[in-house]
Amino acid sequence: MTTRLPPPKKKDPIARTLQPTQPPGNRSREAQGLTAMAAVGRFALQTCAACDRVQYPPQQICGNCLGDDLPWRDVDPAGVLLAETKLHHAN
Template structure:
């Protein structure tokens, strides 16, 4: 009984994980971003970029949306420190320090909400990152194997998967590798 209870109540789990429930479009976003830095939906009819993922184009209502690589460059609209969350995974991390997030306007036209890598800006809090700062946004899978968006300063290297993994690990989005007991 206690074992089942731990799985149903995240606060009782020893290692809380980020939210795993995703819609079919969220799962498609994760699948599209496995092989590249950033892939977003593009409309075949009007060529607009769609974010968050949709079934129909928000501009022309066409249903011909395809996943393509998108430009990672953008500018911060606003950055803030998250001090409260309803998810156990973030609650545990917020007790140590606030979780930095940012709203970013990508040069391709989409506006996204992303985790903010403060170390790449040399800042101690999101309030120290100015609006309008040039950034790059990329995706990486978190420890629940879902793609999340991460914003870093424009000069940060994100060309290779190893560089992106290192940045995601520094944010605490990846689970440390566990060795099976007895090895």
Template sequence: MNAPAPERPLPTPTRESQPFWDGMREGRFMVQHCAGCGKARHYPRPVCPHCFSMESTFKEMPTGGVIHTWTVCHHPFNFFFKASAPYVVALVDMDGGVRVNAPLRGVTEADIKIGQRVKLGFEPVTKEITLPFFVAD
């Protein structure tokens, strides 16, 4: 008898992050901005780390950015990803002023460079959840 296939771990949207996930589903990169000081913040959270305001709005931001750093995952944190290993995860300085980490696809490890332009992509996983990934720009 075969063991059941591992399930893909998925995020659980919260009150603070729901607009981000709604935007992802619509193919839009929505970033939380403090209503008090105006600074962008990602990941979405209830309190601004700059001025401690609890008020925020979400604005659509550009999907381009540059690689800040990256790593090759040889030992996945979850069994679901074992078949994909090794895979690359990039930390990207987005043009809108926040950093995002997500898988980098379509680029060989030897061709990755710090400062390389990449673009955010949108992978529908379920009816509710679309996950980010990066590709070379």
């Protein structure tokens, strides 16, 4: 005679349920400044007061001289587009 097969294990519905994705991380104060300028129709970037270097992406200190005085200044709208990035997201 043959032995009976054991019954299949019960499935765990919680393990099979897709967990919601986590929300994106909080934006830094510097990145929020860039978003705030764009919200009012301005294109402004941080410019170091010490070495006059334009900085992107926004940071807490200048990447050139480590100065921390980085006021937002409007950028001349004339220019050449060098690259474009398209972001896709689920929400």
